[in-house]
Amino acid sequence: MRSYLEFEKPVADIEGKIQELRALAVGGEAVNVEDEIDRLKAKSSQTLKELYSKLTPWQKTLVARHPDRPHAVDYIAGLIEDFTPLAGDRKFAEDHAMIAGIGRFRGQSVAVLAQEKGHNTETRLKHNFGMVRPEGYRKAVRIMEMAERFGLSLITFVDTSGAYPGRGAEERGQSEAIARSTDAGLGLGTPSVSLVIGEGGSGGAIAIATANKVLMMEHAIYSVISPEGAASILWRDSTKAQDAATALKITAQDLKQLGVIDGIIEEPVGGAHRAREIVIDTAGKAIDTALKALSGLSAEELRKQRREKFIAIGRTLG
Structure with missing residues (x-):
């Protein structure tokens, strides 16, 4: 059963009526309801289109957090062939919030890093809701070093509310591991x-x-702190999260304009969770285009391009 966000209630009401009509038809209580169902379907699609044409930053935050959005494991399954997971940081433990491995992307050998939130209670607990511990970041460093050693391109899938803030993580050097x-x-x-x-x-x-x-999905968010966290710090009132979401400029559209990201991958009307396979395929095409644009650069040119890119962000926002 599809779950609806709060602002999607008009669509939920219409689709609820469609289900009621279908139930009546199956039960023999209605002779012909197809015309009415078609009318309601058209109304539902139009309503959804209107809602998603004017999403606020807070509404985009809710879409980005939708439990049915494709997760890192879905992108890996859909885009990476012969994926072989690699575990552990060789120092402390395995961190399931950070998935790492090697595989083939459209015929090219690649290294992969991905933050996985999990899709149900069991997997969310296993992956710690996508909040990576120090060992997860040290595993990431190990994979990056391996990618350089064997000349592998690196693809990363980002999906986390932030690094794990627990005491154990701090004791094991969370800040140092992230750095x-x-x-x-x-x-x-x-x-x-x-x-x-x-x-x-x-x-x-x-x-x-x-x-x-x-790159960013159209309805993803990217920020230095969550809207709730910013509201708690700035106003000591987490209920002002909607105001914070607007002030933080966290949407893909804002960040593209500011030069923080390089591209936006379009999502279907209603968000990525409504057409998962299409979204993953579209993302694959965008990643392929980006990798091909970088393929002719030397190691030093790649480092220089990356360094100048992030320095430019600091100058733009400074």
């Missing part, structure tokens, strides 16, 4: 493309998003 992962991404001598598929939260996201090309 080293960020530095490893900036210094990588092979092409790298990062795609924000849902939430790109703070340093927890940029630790694997310091890429030559950073």
Whole structure:
């Protein structure tokens, strides 16, 4: 059963009526309801289109967090052939919030890093809701070093509300691990493309998003802090999250205009969760185009392009 966001209630009401009519037809209580169902379907599509044509930053935040959006594991399954997961940071433990491995993307050998939130209670607990611990970022560094050693392009899928803030993580050097992962991404001598598929939260996201090309799904968000966190700090009132979402400029459209990201991947009307296979295929085409644009550059040219890209962001926003 499809779940609806709060602002999608008009669509939910219409589709509820469609289900009622179908139930009546099956029960033999209505002779012919097809014409009415077709009318309601058209109305539902039009209503959905109107809603999504004017989403606020907060509404985009809700869409980015929709539990039915394609997750990192879905993108990997749909785009990466012969994916072989690699586990552990060789120092402490395995972190299931950070998926890592190697595989083939459209005939090219690649390394993959991805933050996975999980899609039900069991998998969310396993993946710690996508909040990566220090060992996850140290695993990311290990994979980046391996990618450089074997000349593999790097593809990363970003989807986290932020790095795990627990005491254990801090004791094991969370900030240092994030910094080293960020530095490893900036210094990588092979092409790298990062795609924000849902939430790109703070340093927890940029630790694997310091890429030559950073792309975002149309209704994804990318920010230095969550709207709720910003509201709590600025106004000491988390209910002002909607105001914070607008002020933070967290949408793909705002970030493209500011030069923080390089491209936006269009989603179907109603969000990525309404046409998962189409979205994943579209994302694959965008990643392929980005990698091909980088394929002729030397290791030093890749590092220089990446360095200048992020320096330019600081100058623009400074």
